[in-house]
Amino acid sequence: MSEAIKEKSMLLQKDMISRNYEAITSKHETGRKVASTFVPGNLNELLMCFDIVNNLPEINAIQNGMRKVSGNYILEAEKHGHSEDVCTYVKADIGMMGKGNIAPNGKPFPNPDVLLLSYTGCYTFMKWFELLREQYKCPTLMLHVPYEGDGHSTKNMRDYIVKQLKEVVIPGLEQVSGVKFDIDRLRQYLKNSAKAEDGLVWCLEQGKIKPSPIDAYFGGVYYIGPMFTAFRGTPESIVYYEELMKEVQARIDNKLGPVTPDGTPFNDQKYRLVVEGPPNWTNFREFWKMFYDEGAVVVASSYTKVGGMYDLGFRHDPDHPLETLADYCLGCYTNRNLPTRVDILAKYVEEYEADGLLINSIKSCNSFSAGQLMIMKEVEKRTGKPGAFIESDLVDPRYFSAANIKNRLESYFQMIEQKRRGTGKAA
Amino acid sequence: MRCFIGIDLGSTTTKAVVMDENTQLLGRGITNSRSNYDTAAAVSKQEALIDTRLTLFRRGLSAVPEVSGKVDSILADLERNFRHVQFLEQLDDLEQTCVRNVKGPRYVGKETGVNTALAEVFKQLRQSSHALFQPGARRKSDFFRDLAGSDFMQFGEPVARDAGLPFDLLVNVYDKSIIEVENRPPAGDMEGKFLRALEKASGSGDIDSASVVKPVKDALAIPLEETYVVGTGYGRVRLPFPKEHIRSEILCHGLGAHMMYPDTRTVLDIGGQDTKGIQVDPQGIVENFQMNDRCAAGCGRYLGYIADEMNMGLHELGPLAMKSNKTVRINSTCTVFAGAELRDRLALGEKREDILAGLHRSIILRAMSILSRAGGVKDQFTFTGGVAKNEAAVRELRKLIKENYGDVTININPDSIYTGALGGATFAVRAVVN
């Protein structure tokens, strides 16, 4: 496959990512401390208050998936007693340690100074960091974010998180970093976050336009990059979203669709989809191509909400710094109960005028996947639009069957086409 | 006349259906899928067009009072002779190909001997072919490979022995050549072959008068125009068709079931590789579908493994299971575990028929889940695919449908193998006529 064509915002992001990997791998030279943490419930602004560099094992697994090395790492982990049944992010991460722990910049990952176990929306996070802790024997700070089982957060949940931040997380980070916590510094970062969040939300909402100037899934994973990883709260992320907005606006002005990896704008949009579930990373471009080749654009997705549901109105609030972090963690997509997820997806189908909901069910990710068939049924019932179900995995290449997925996608698109033409004169 | 054709390129067989513009079925054809999908599509299409000619003959002859009551035997005669002409033509091709393939180090110095032996074998093959296409003769297969292959082996061995040649020299050249012949697009001139068949048949049996020859020649004179072809099935992307001529097999299956039984609302197809539950609207348009997930547990292939494990033929499983009156509960539809569970049950002293009954039930339970996932079973319900021919599976299905969905009409068509192609042909009509 040829090198993917990149837009300016993508180049900006690429640069941000490589500088962050540089910061991580050079910690021994610079003396900076490194924390590992997760995308949902990512407390980047807080880490910044302690000058701690943020390393995200999920992102490393994605990088390894896209670079097609995750398969070997997974096998390595399975060789050491990890079950074939469990999350492949975890196994790709653990297998990478077994194979020298080399970062994407070719330098070895240093051991983290702290594991910030921000435990939001996914059970496996807890086990993952217990496993890493066993290896690194470093301080581990658990932030338990209760699940919104009844579809909303409660004062008790919020108080519990704030209390953990005050009494566990902040003192722990102070100890690791030697930096005293300064709440005004946090406020400043949160202000940056809110600004960048406005930009992200604006971009994602342009999926409502026809033709859509964005792809809210395959393109979406790039749009959310800085916000969901080590850059929320930084001035660079504000610059990134300003640039991204310009690009999207330019496409709107010229009635263009999103740019596909082969560099052409995808304008011939026949089907508009809402997608639920994470993408597959090992065959990301091939997977995307199956959609745009058939004329399918994704106008909204739930995956772009795993690191925060800003489109529902939440913004980091500098006036209530700790409470806002609590609210942020509680509101991430996978921390919401199933009826709420149905509400959100049905709303997307309607507001983004989609032809239906497509679920990419991920073997690794029970937090997303358990119950998706029910979600599909319910969204179909509410919207009257047909749903479709395909299966793959995050970073396990053994679980990506192109023929199988293609077959289902084609059937689905043709079914939409038939329905659209109406009965009787169908052809 | 305008012909609308649907071709279903499956993993083991390829099927074609020809329709007229009023969606009247004209002909059907089937062939093995081979490694060459283009040829499989061409062969099945030609077979369906041959069948179409026979339909046209029938239509022509039905207007002739003199042959009233004898049309079936006339057509059988004609087809038999046609098949013979076709067979001899393919034999010629095979012989020429064999001769061309007598080369390479193994044959150095033996070319003449091998060629002489080949000539003798083919002479015998031609002679024996008369018996093969005698009235009332039973052929174990209609595929050229099967017919020619076994006779070639039977005649070749003594011929090689008499000529003092190693038999495997002949086998080798045959193996190489049959693949070439099989993968060559079928020869044309179907009408010419029918005329020759007509001549051969004339003067014998029922075909002895102008009252037959004329309507047949008239029917042969009708040009069959391939107005629109739609391809479907697993191999559809390999078909040499423009994209708009390709439809997913789910859509074709739904529409095909609708064509067979217009009141169909739910379709279950259990094939070798997958299981599909499909809901269709009153026009046969798919409203919803579900397939087995990535894990192929409980598909037709599962029965294949069981048959191997029990050292039985696939078609013997159903009848044996029917003898059971105590179903053993089998929990694994996983093909990998099925063998282990089976041996475990046998070791516990369970009877083979009871275990088999359990295995059939477990396949149907799995299908019931897929149906449930696709939105349940609505009246009428049509069951297609290879497993629909298995009586034990059908028995369990009837039971479970009744328990879970009450009284539902269950349609099972003996020709359900053509469902996808039928849907494809209907799509072809709809593409042009509407």
Next chain:
Amino acid sequence: MSSTAEIMARCQGLFEDLNYSDARAWKAKVPGRKVVGFLPVYVPLEMVHAAGCLPLGIFGGGDQLEVIHGDAYYQSYICRIPRSTIELGVTGRLDFVDGMLFPFVCDVIRNLSGIWKMMFPNVWTKFFDTPQNFDSSIGGTYYVHELQELREGLENLTGRKITDDDLRRSIKLYNENRRLIREVYAFRAREPWRAPTSEVYVIMRAGLMMEVEEHNQILRDYMDAAAREDRPQRDNVRVAIYGSFCEQPPLNLIKSVEMAGCYVVDDDYSLVNRFLTEDVPTDGDPLAALAETYLKHSVETSCKYVPKEEDKGKFHVESVRKSGAEGVIYATPSFCDPALLDRPMIAHRLTEAGIPHINFKYAENSGQMQPIREQAGTFADSLKLWS
């Protein structure tokens, strides 16, 4: 005085009954009574009891339930218990259950709580999230509030208040229940031939489907009867089984392990009424007492965070020592994230402690026992050789 056979007949009947006739009869006996179902692995049963409800353990469908509709909701890579639980629901077997509690086990059970809300909107359904912070002032404060919410939910369901005294009375009964269970476990560890696990297990499962008072009596009777009866001692090895806390193995699997030459002297089957390891204080605020006991005196299991790295697996090692087990069988349901992700860590700790261990996977409807017998038998033989 009942015999073990009589006790087992009663318990086996309850255990096998997928129509829950006993619980139905309990409910019908007094108008207005409510039944509250719960899944593994822990809910404070005393709270449900104090509300005047019957807490009913729902542990999937076992190996006797054919799952048709339940499979329609789950992909092949998800464990079996949520499928069979849905099957129980859609086939009307749980139509008398007024409330359902889904404890924090994993994302699958968590999401099942949402499915239940959508499928059965008339059932009071609650996801019960216990704290993963074990500091009294942090996790304790949170948990007291969660218990209060649970209390209010139950009050809402029944239309009557749960007083602190109601709760204390219930706590006493459940303290008694837990004490008796600990005694049964200790008895089995001492004389496993008198109390085989195939019996103890069924008694524990049945105990989660009946009134606690009856279960307490059964536990006493069973120990009496088992001590009286003469059962032959076999040359079996002593093993502990861990990893089986949520989806339960078929009874045949337990029997197969025993037949293969293993006495099971400790286990983590279904936990629930063994989750708290000490009495809950009956003086002071009962919610605070329940919370504090949960924080300070509960088992280590895969769905609970272990704050200190050095404590991981400590509970297992100590339980092995206490029960006198010679080895551990780590038996997990297929696709069980908590147990399978924990497996390497627990295995490391067991190895460090010099405790031999093996592992295998099962499903609640596993049919083939030959591999289980073979593995357990080989393990038993090797333990004998080592000792």
